[in-house]
Each structure stands twice: as structure tokens, then as C-alpha cells.
Amino acid sequence: MSWKVTAFAPRPMIEGALVAHEDAWDWDHDIVLSGREVAEDQPDDWQLEAWLDRKPTRADKAAIARLFAGSTAPAPKLSVEQLPDTDWLVASQDGLEPIRAGVFHVHTPDHPASNEPGLFDFTIPASQAFGTGHHATTAGCLAMLTHMKAHGVIVRNCADIGTGTGLLAFAALKLWPHTLAIASDIDGVCVGVVEDNAAANGIALGAGRGQLTMTVAAGMDNPLIAARGPYDLVLANILAGPLVSLAPDFGKALVPGGHLLLAGLLETQEAAVRAACARAGLRLAARMVSGDWSILWLRKRRRWQD
Structure with a gap:
């Protein structure tokens, strides 16, 4: 009830x-x-x-x-x-129409896959985890990842913090198929969700290149996440408050010149998030607005920069 x-x-x-x-x-x-x-x-x-x-x-x-x-x-x-x-989250996502974001086509099993050349197709069912691609923040991240790839970003090691369904980690593996990838979420139910979604979308699980490792963690506080770093790319589509708190950890986890993709913040919260990131040595590379939400691409300053 x-x-x-x-x-x-x-x-x-x-x-x-x-x-x-x-x-x-x-x-x-x-x-x-x-x-x-x-x-x-x-x-x-x-x-x-x-x-x-x-x-x-x-x-x-x-x-x-x-x-x-x-x-x-x-x-x-x-x-x-x-x-x-009923599961209100599943019910709210049931029957969602497919979306196109950047080079990605995302749909539930109720809809057919896209055969359009150049598109990466993902089947993400309604589930107990967030991140089907239909929320403006997730779709915005997919669009920003596409933008980053088009602008020459190279990723060899990435982490998706607060992964939900695993979709953003899957997208990173499609764009950079030889990367090492780890995904985490504070909610243990996401482990099974990510494993099922990986199997449905041909994403290999494991610790090697082109494979995804899944773990349960609160933010960056996890020995496996620490051991796998430093990272070329960290993704975090969560909430503005945790993004501010985690900014120092994000900065420490990135290689010099590394990339941070943030979402889950309203435009009205952007200034606070960017200020926290600036204090952590991260500068804005690009931003998008998706609905009322800001999508931020930041880069860690190199050692020779101010």
C-alpha cells in the first residue's frame, strides 16, 4: 500500500x-x-x-x-x-515513447529498436532504478557525451557515479569501446538492474577494457572506485547538494585535464555547483540546458595552469 x-x-x-x-x-x-x-x-x-x-x-x-x-x-x-x-516508479515510466539524444536511441521493450545508421540503440525497461533516458537530465547527458566525443575527447578510464539503470555507463562504453568502466549506486537494487540491462544491450560485465564493473557505493567513498582511478571521465547525474559536496572528491579522482560530466541540478542551482567545482580545480568546458536542468562539462586544470 x-x-x-x-x-x-x-x-x-x-x-x-x-x-x-x-x-x-x-x-x-x-x-x-x-x-x-x-x-x-x-x-x-x-x-x-x-x-x-x-x-x-x-x-x-x-x-x-x-x-x-x-x-x-x-x-x-x-x-x-x-x-x-503498484511500483509507482515503474508505473510512471510505463509506455514511455522512445527518445533520441545525440547519437543514442533509447526505448522501453514496448517499442522497436532503431536501425538508423550511426545510432546506438538501447533497450531500457521501466524498473526500480532511475535513468531510462526520458528524464531531461539523462537525455541531456547523452547529448553532452555525444558533443564531447565529437570534440575529440578520449576516454580510457571512466566512472559513472549514481548510475541507476547503467545507461550513461553503457553510452560511454559505446562511444569509447576500449575504456575501463566502473558504475556505482548507493541503492543495492541497482546491481541487478544494471546486470539485466547490460545483458539486454550487449554490454560485457567484468574488469577488462570494454567491460563494466558494478559496485554499491555512497558517492566516491569506495575502495574499488579509489583503486580503479584516476579517471579520464567521471559522470554524475544525481542532485545539486551531493554534487557540491562531492566536488573535491571528483577533482582528486580525475587525471590532469580529465573530464567531469554533471547533471541533476536545476539552472537555479548551477552557480553553487560551478563554484564548488572551481574550488576543486575544475573549469567549465561547455554547458547545455535540458528543460529546466543544467548539464555541465567541466575539465580538471593541468598542473601548469593557474
């Missing part, structure tokens, strides 16, 4: 609540939060949704309401509804 709490408000209020959620160190992680437009033709009207596997308590609703404390407008009314017994 699951429940959902919904709040309707103008976009700036919802975005502010999402930022407050990232900064809430004592947040109950059993409450899964997201924000989105009410409808495509109502870009300024947004809704905050919180999912729980229990009936929301007074404390739960108070915690959600506190996310709006920084707004000058009154907090929106919260509505509570009980949902059918």
Missing part, C-alpha cells in the same frame, strides 16, 4: 521546495519527492509530489510543508491520497 501527498504552487515555489529538500540533512528518505509541471501547456503551474509506503503522519505532512518555509507566499495546501498497490 502506498500514499501520495501533492501540493500545487507556482514553479518558483516548487523549485524552492526541491532545493530545501536537498538541504534538509534530517530528511526521512522513505519519503520520495519530485516536482513537475501540471501540464505541458501550463509551464508556470507546478506540483510537488511525495510518495510514501505508509499513511502520512502529521509529522510527515509537517516536514513537507516546511519545505515551503522560505517562500514569502503562504504554503500550498497538501492533499493526501491512497494509491493502488
Whole structure:
């Protein structure tokens, strides 16, 4: 049995609540939060949704309401509804249309593969992990990886931090087929998801070149990730708060001149992420905007640079 709490408000209020959620160190992680437009033709009207596997308590609703404390407008009314017994993440992804991002075509098993020359085709089913390619951040990363490859980036060793379904690691292996690759996620359920998706997409698992190693880790705090470095490329499509916290670790994990691809941050959060990266010796190479989200390609300064 699951429940959902919904709040309707103008976009700036919802975005502010999402930022407050990232900064809430004592947040109950059993409450899964997201924000989105009410409808495509109502870009300024947004809704905050919180999912729980229990009936929301007074404390739960108070915690959600506190996310709006920084707004000058009154907090929106919260509505509570009980949902059918289903995996809300799978349900939200079910029936998604295929997407084209850069040189990648991504679709669920409900849709046929693309035979278009020059495209890499991935079948990524709806699952218990994020990263089917349909979210603007994942699609933006695929587009940016394509851009990096076109501009001569060479990758011999890469790490995908917070991999979810494994899609971005798969994409890196397609663009640079002889690279060493490791993927990690804080959620252990992703191990099976990545293994299944790798098998479905012809991605070899292992520790050799052209193969993917999967591990469970919180950020960069993992002996295997440390031992496999330093890296030419680190990918991280997570959230702005962790990106700021992890910036020093990203900097240390990269070779001089190495590449960092970041996503999961709203445009309004970009300045804070870039400032943290600058302090870690990382400079902006290029940026894209995908919906309301920023996709950042940064490079580690070489030793002879300022």
C-alpha cells in the first residue's frame, strides 16, 4: 500500500521546495519527492509530489510543508491520497515513447529498436532504478557525451557515479569501446538492474577494457572506485547538494585535464555547483540546458595552469 501527498504552487515555489529538500540533512528518505509541471501547456503551474509506503503522519505532512518555509507566499495546501498497490516508479515510466539524444536511441521493450545508421540503440525497461533516458537530465547527458566525443575527447578510464539503470555507463562504453568502466549506486537494487540491462544491450560485465564493473557505493567513498582511478571521465547525474559536496572528491579522482560530466541540478542551482567545482580545480568546458536542468562539462586544470 502506498500514499501520495501533492501540493500545487507556482514553479518558483516548487523549485524552492526541491532545493530545501536537498538541504534538509534530517530528511526521512522513505519519503520520495519530485516536482513537475501540471501540464505541458501550463509551464508556470507546478506540483510537488511525495510518495510514501505508509499513511502520512502529521509529522510527515509537517516536514513537507516546511519545505515551503522560505517562500514569502503562504504554503500550498497538501492533499493526501491512497494509491493502488503498484511500483509507482515503474508505473510512471510505463509506455514511455522512445527518445533520441545525440547519437543514442533509447526505448522501453514496448517499442522497436532503431536501425538508423550511426545510432546506438538501447533497450531500457521501466524498473526500480532511475535513468531510462526520458528524464531531461539523462537525455541531456547523452547529448553532452555525444558533443564531447565529437570534440575529440578520449576516454580510457571512466566512472559513472549514481548510475541507476547503467545507461550513461553503457553510452560511454559505446562511444569509447576500449575504456575501463566502473558504475556505482548507493541503492543495492541497482546491481541487478544494471546486470539485466547490460545483458539486454550487449554490454560485457567484468574488469577488462570494454567491460563494466558494478559496485554499491555512497558517492566516491569506495575502495574499488579509489583503486580503479584516476579517471579520464567521471559522470554524475544525481542532485545539486551531493554534487557540491562531492566536488573535491571528483577533482582528486580525475587525471590532469580529465573530464567531469554533471547533471541533476536545476539552472537555479548551477552557480553553487560551478563554484564548488572551481574550488576543486575544475573549469567549465561547455554547458547545455535540458528543460529546466543544467548539464555541465567541466575539465580538471593541468598542473601548469593557474
